Amino acid sequence: MNFPDNLRYTKDHEWVKIEGSTAFVGITDFAQRELGDIVFVDIPSVGKTLNHNEVFGTVEAVKTVSDLFLPLSGKIESMNNGLDAAPEAVNKDPYGEGWMVKMTFSNAAEVENLMTSEQYKALIGE
């Protein structure tokens, strides 16, 4: 499985890509494998400001539903509209075409609490 070094990770199996004060968020390769074929990514939180660990959406596989937890406090600026027609992108390319939301985060200190790829790999026993 692939866990790029330039990303940060959460215990809820999300990845975060920091670009200035903007962050892109998706789910990890491990998460997409565990979920199986993803058929719907439901993100009703665009435009909202949420605290970290709050639910910002739901990912639905054929047989299971999982909540998505916001890794950083801040405002959800937009979502990946491509997932509406092609939710399977999360399985095929979780760190690229399968990204889920773009956000502006409000507390840079929270970034330091996110895991590195090494720490995340240790968490899932890789």
Next chain:
Amino acid sequence: MKSTPFEKIHQQLGAKMAEFAGYNMPITYKGINEEHNCVRNAVGVFDVSHMGEFIVRGEGALDLIQRVTTNDVAVLAINQAQYSCMPNNDGGIVDDLLVYRLSENGYMLVVNASNIDKDWNWIQQHNTANVDMENISDKTALLAVQGPKATEVLQPLTDINLKEMKYYHFAKGTFCGVENVLISATGYTGAGGFEIYFDTKHAEMIWNKIFESGATSGIQAVGLACRDTLRLEMGFCLYGNDIDDTTSPIEAGLGWITKFTKDFTNRNNIEAQKKNGVTKKIVGFEMIDRGIPRHDYLITDGNGNTIGKVTSGTQAPSLNKAIGMGYVPIEYSKTGIEIFISVRDKQLKAQVVRIPFYKAK
């Protein structure tokens, strides 16, 4: 946790395993959609050895089965099977099952794994004539080989004429060199195919021969997850979801296997339901708004009033739609009626449709 005789094979294939009805079962191997499509378009093999099998034989066998099940066993010819259910005394269903007529006075009942003990005790309770019964579940392996290419894969392995076998008929014969294997033209997928019952000691050999024979037909091992999506596309009930100890066969749309040509448990009440009508009924529905219905989600009228509960739901791989089943008041049961499914905090529009959802091409 119990295991089936194929457990090692599943693990070698890298299956995702989980507990189901007390057994360690393969849920998926390569992905639900791929396995689902493999069964619809080619051929897939399910290990369903967790299912229970009871032999009922001798004089009185017919009477006993007639008494505990709703379908009419007397119409079965030898080598013919039927779908049926066992009603309880309180208006619900003990289990749904298949009844195979093996011989003049010999029958095999195939029951759900989760209900093996409950069913055994229930039937024994009604076995006042002391009919000979044997639980062969632990020594019986069962593979469901399902899909349009099942016949071409299995025919070279047996002397039974599979091509001529009619739906819900079966035969015993030699299969992979093993005598006395029972093969029936049955299944839970709507994709055609066979179910094969044999002694667990031949399990690995038979599995390997089936996969050798199927190599050129695109055969794949397929798990319980796609078994559920396949059966739901057909609108087949799953015990524990769509039917249980509290649902009546009439409400569950099982009137077609409920025959009042004979006496059976709770017959008078069920007959009255059939005659007078029921107040709620199981329906199939498809989502109009984007969302996926799941077991236990509430069904509402759109004004916030709960009218029922989803019993099964999924994104349907062959339909590219989200579908479900659930019980609603009779006035909401007509095809085309709009209902709403409560998904998280939203009321999503859905429409009652006729089942099966999937129609074979």
